[in-house]
Amino acid sequence: MKTKLELLEPSPLTDAALTNAWQREAQAEQRWGDTETYQQARQRSRQWTPAQLATIQQRWQGLEETMGAHLRAGKPVDDAEVQATAAAWVEHLRSFYSPSAELVAGLADLYVQDPEFFARYEAVQAGLPGYLQQVLSWHAIEKM
Numbered sequence: 633m634k635t636k637l638e639l640l641e642p643s644p645l646t647d648a649a650l651t652n653a654w655q656r657e658a659q660a661e662q663r664w665g666d667t668e669t670y671q672q673a674r675q676r677s678r679q680w681t682p683a684q685l686a687t688i689q690q691r692w693q694g695l696e697e698t699m700g701a702h703l704r705a706g707k708p709v710d711d712a713e714v715q716a717t718a719a720a721w722v723e724h725l726r727s728f729y730s731p732s733a734e735l736v737a738g739l740a741d742l743y744v745q746d747p748e749f750f751a752r753y754e755a756v757q758a759g760l761p762g763y764l765q766q767v768l769s770w771h772a773i774e775k776m
Contacts, residue, residue, distance in 0.1 A: 672729040688727055695721050699764060700757030709763075709770045718771035733776035740768035 680688065695717065702714045709715075725731040731739075743749045744765045753760040 669729045669735065676728055688724075691724055695724060696753065696756045696760075699767070700760055702767075703757050703760055703763045709767045710774075714767055715771060715775065718767050719775065721768065722771065722776070733772040736776060737769050737772040740765045740772070743768075 677685075698717050699714075699721070702711070702717060707714045722731055722736055725736070725739075729735075743753055743761045750761045753764060757763075
């Protein structure tokens, strides 16, 4: 069965983006392909329409920007607004899979340890990977 990315018609505007997406998908499958979480995410994402995918991407970007704003404002990890954003982050993860507290804490560590995740969040806001690690780890321990 072909993925949605494989079904798209290549065009000059999308060739680089598609190549990058295919590479990320192959890397994810290599790293986590044997996990239930990966299988869940793959199954769910294959059911999305292009409009649903765009909504998910916009929601994700909004959450990243909101966390960056919390960091810039110097809000502590246990601040009510920060934790409301953390709860929304975890809820957003449910678009992909069913996140346990352990999975959220592990993902929080990955944001700091994995060079690609680190670069992604550091580009949003300097220091965001470490802040996300602290916020989501606290959320996983105290709220999940």
